[in-house]
Amino acid sequence: MKRRLLIMSVGILVIVVLTMLSFVPAYAQAEVPKTIKIGILVSFTGPDAMIGKPAEIGYEMAVEKINKGGGVYVKEYGKKIPLELLIMDMETNPEKAVARAEVLNQRKASVVCGTTLMSATSDIFEKNKLPAITSLVTNVGLFERGFKYYFGISKMNDGIVDAIFAAFANIPKDQRPSRWAVWEEQSDWIAELFNLARKKAPANGVTFVSHSKYPMLARDMSPLIFAAKKAGAEVIFSAPVPPDCIMMLRQMRELGYNPKGIIMIRGSDDPAWAKMTGPMGDYVIGCPDWHPALSCPGVKELNAEYKAKFGKRTHIVVGNAYASIQIAAAAIEKAGTLERSKIRDAIAGIDTMTVFGRIKFNNKGRRIDAPPVVTQWQKGVMEMVWPNDMKTKKLVYPIPR
Incomplete structure (x- = not known):
């Protein structure tokens, strides 16, 4: 009899508990985190410092806007x-980039966004x-490795080459330059860039009549200039850091070399270019x-907000950074959880509009x-001449002298 009463009591208790739980939402059973942690990897020191602070501003502006609306809705927590x-x-510093990536993992970041030297952290x-979610990481070979958790929103080296050739293809055929010189900094990603350019050049009616290499921060650029001048190059195609850009432009002027077109990827992308170079830039x-x-x-709203805060035109790195946060937020909401694997799946399948255009990724x-x-x-003024x-302005070619 006592045993039967005990069984009945336990049964009633179980039913009561289950009934109570049925009225408790699933999200109330898990502890709601105070914040969603987004890791950011940028450089505030060294050669990449020129983009570190503007990128930070872009990330912060996006987060500020999202948080004004209460943050990101996570279904798991309701x-x-x-x-x-x-x-x-x-x-x-690549080694420090790797170490910082490990720290962000330990600090339980749900997603990490960042620039340039995130190229060294893919394995981590x-x-x-x-x-x-990376920006300004352009190595095609890196993404060909087929990572599952590593995404890039920038145009890659092949896209850079295609864009440059497309812009020049818009020049009337009888004025279009065909003789180009390459000035190649000795670094891996730039080696890949110009290898791709060599492969694509013939189809675009371009011949590289001179191809010179130099170390970053070289003190003398005259060998490159003499080689290009001797070969009769009409266009210089290069991707130097700002100090090397300035050295090249000064020595070209001193040596009386006046090519009809000068391409300086990377260095000339700094909004401070006009102050650094003056009229020669x-x-x-x-x-x-x-x-x-x-x-x-x-974009218009972002520009207005940036202008109100800083009194100048929006830095070109701000857009990338802002879009990265938009992607992360959209993926977290789509995943409905802070579980990393599900956020990863949401990023892989994302199709969303940002201040950087529509974002979709291929299987790599x-x-x-x-x-x-x-x-x-x-x-x-940095004018957009393509697409x-x-x-905002038509490409000027040849350079007026």
Whole structure:
């Protein structure tokens, strides 16, 4: 009898508990985190410092806007949760970039966004199954490795080459230059860039009549200049850091070499270019990822906010960074959880509009159809000269003398 009463009592208790739980939402059973941690990897020191602070501003502006609306809705918890940035300095050092990536994993970041030297961290994110959204990482070979947790929103080296050739193809055929010289900095990603350019050049009617290499921060660029001048090169194609750009331009002027076109990817992408170079930097061509004249949703509002805060035109790196946070937020909401593997799956299948255009990825984590932006400095202003339907000015060729 006692045993029967005990069994009945236990049964009633179980029914009561289950009934009570049925009225408790699933999200109330898990502890709601105070914030969603987003790791940020940028460089505030070393050669990449020129983009570190503007990138940080872009990340912060995006988070500020999202958090004003309460944060990102996470279905698992049934509420919006604000974003928190965990910002770390890579110091333009690959080893420190790797170490910082490990720290962000230990600090339980749900996603990591960052620039340039995140190229050194791909294996870390893959090992830790931590989703990473990169910008300004352009190595085609890196993404050909087929990582699952590593995504890039920038145009890759092949996209840079295609954009440059497309911009020049818009020049009337009888004026279009065919004799180009390459000035190649001795670094891996630039070696890949110019290997791709060599392969694509014949189909674009271009012959590289001179191909010279130099170490970063070389003190004398005259061997490159003499080789290009002797070969009769009409266009210089290069990707130097700003100090090397200045050295090249000064020595070209001193040695009386006046090519009809000068392409300086990377160095001329710095908005401080006009101050650094003065009039000799006019008509130099660059190939940044983003430009404040892009006709993408939210760009006008971003430009207005940036102008109100800083009193100047939006830095070209701000757009990449802002879009990275938009992607991370959209993926977290789509995943409905802070579980990294599900966030990764959401990023892989994402199709969303940002201030950097529509974002979709192929099966290797490369962005599909990144904007083929090409710029040219004209009268101290970085004008967008390609793509044709978004240009702010027409490409000036040849350089007026």
